[in-house]
Amino acid sequence: MVSIISIKSKKLSGEIFVPGDKSISHRALILGACAVGKTTIENLLESQDVLATLNALKELGVSIKKNQKIWEVQGNGLGSLITPNKILNLGNSGTGVRLLMGLVSGCDITASFIGDESLNSRPMKRVLVPLKQSGAEIQSDNFKLPVTIKGNKIPIPIKYTSILSSAQVKSCVLLNGLTTTGKTSYSELVKSRDHTEKMLHFMGASIQSKYLKDGSNRIELKGLPYLKSKHFKIPNDPSSAAFPSAVALIIPDSDIKIKNVCLNDLRTGFYESIREMGGFIKFINQKSISGEVVGDIHVKYSKLKGIVVPQKRVPSMIDEFPIFCIVACFAEGETIMRGIKDLRNKESDRIKEMVDNLNEFGFSVKSTTDSISIIGNKKVNPKKEIAIDSKFDHRIAMSFLCLGLLMEKGIKVNNAETISTSFPGFYNIMKSIGANFKKYRVIE
Numbered sequence: 001m002v003s004i005i006s007i008k009s010k011k012l013s014g015e016i017f018v019p020g021d022k023s024i025s026h027r028a029l030i031l032g033a034c035a036v037g038k039t040t041i042e043n044l045l046e047s048q049d050v051l052a053t054l055n056a057l058k059e060l061g062v063s064i065k066k067n068q069k070i071w072e073v074q075g076n077g078l079g080s081l082i083t084p085n086k087i088l089n090l091g092n093s094g095t096g097v098r099l100l101m102g103l104v105s106g107c108d109i110t111a112s113f114i115g116d117e118s119l120n121s122r123p124m125k126r127v128l129v130p131l132k133q134s135g136a137e138i139q140s141d142n143f144k145l146p147v148t149i150k151g152n153k154i155p156i157p158i159k160y161t162s163i164l165s166s167a168q169v170k171s172c173v174l175l176n177g178l179t180t181t182g183k184t185s186y187s188e189l190v191k192s193r194d195h196t197e198k199m200l201h202f203m204g205a206s207i208q209s210k211y212l213k214d215g216s217n218r219i220e221l222k223g224l225p226y227l228k229s230k231h232f233k234i235p236n237d238p239s240s241a242a243f244p245s246a247v248a249l250i251i252p253d254s255d256i257k258i259k260n261v262c263l264n265d266l267r268t269g270f271y272e273s274i275r276e277m278g279g280f281i282k283f284i285n286q287k288s289i290s291g292e293v294v295g296d297i298h299v300k301y302s303k304l305k306g307i308v309v310p311q312k313r314v315p316s317m318i319d320e321f322p323i324f325c326i327v328a329c330f331a332e333g334e335t336i337m338r339g340i341k342d343l344r345n346k347e348s349d350r351i352k353e354m355v356d357n358l359n360e361f362g363f364s365v366k367s368t369t370d371s372i373s374i375i376g377n378k379k380v381n382p383k384k385e386i387a388i389d390s391k392f393d394h395r396i397a398m399s400f401l402c403l404g405l406l407m408e409k410g411i412k413v414n415n416a417e418t419i420s421t422s423f424p425g426f427y428n429i430m431k432s433i434g435a436n437f438k439k440y441r442v443i444e
């Protein structure tokens, strides 16, 4: 087990790069496998989650290798996927397993999926229900992993309206739609991250997205597209960038820049909320790369005030709520987050982990099934180091390590190795701008 201790630090300063975007990395590998020809990928996030998807694709018969710094995916079209010899283990990765289940359901193969303890307890009904429409045969107990899917030889195009705003469900349905002869249609009440749509369009698929009168978003994809193999240059991850940004906002005199970050507006809700709180956040040097807006984020220490986060913004900051809670603890007044029930279905129950731990420190935090409210600016400084467990949730681990940088006696996070599922290099990158971290490897 790895434990990291974080202790009160002086201002953060400097310029950093965080690793490549996790969502786009999964998709570049999967869509590369669907194309015909060699897809090349620059700045792939080499984290445990993405490597789990990469290894599962290899089991499905796709040749993937690294040449210098560039990953090469040899796509032979969807018809070339094979029934794997072993169960596909996606580790901690919800994105990996849900997207691959969509892909497999549309192919004439059979595959079984499993994950680690956290992934095995997460709900899969959200993807298995629409996938049944395509005619896939699905075996599962209580809609949880392990799941076995026998894909339909001639899949029926799915027509689905989701009550969840979930890019994983949307992408799962769209990937299934690639092998159908008709039109797949997917509607969501609030638009979720659209990397899959953008990347499919970039590769030549006929895919349209439009807002309906009631404000919902509908995507239509024509089946059997010829997907051109492309070069993907992956921008850096705005969800990882949220951690150094949060610390810079709350430690006096901090001033940092985070370079080449994906600034797709369906991913930047955290930064929008911080601006509303009075935080100094500037997006600079913006440009378009492979269909995505990319730029640098400039963050300075700011005096913040509490806000009510608009519910429509929730999908665009869904992964940032744990670290947003930490920031809210240092804002004047109350911050309210509603409509966040799905946080209970992430790598851990993130509402419970944030609320229980913050209350243990002495912050004023309350929750309901689908909301958190925090009264900030309370002077909290425990008299001794407090230890918390990551619950194998990378974002919980990183959020409390960020909080520890404001505590005289520090915070110890156990099972901190989970951080490498999304942000390998977190420890050194944060240290390079002034974070006071110490690492221990505990031999069990």
Ligand code: S3P
Binding pocket: 022, 023, 024, 095, 165, 166, 167, 168, 169, 171, 192, 193, 318, 319
């Ligand atoms: C992701 C979508 C989100 C997010 C996850 C990555 C994706 O999940 O929480 O980290 O890459 O599609 P949901 O779609 O379940 O909200």
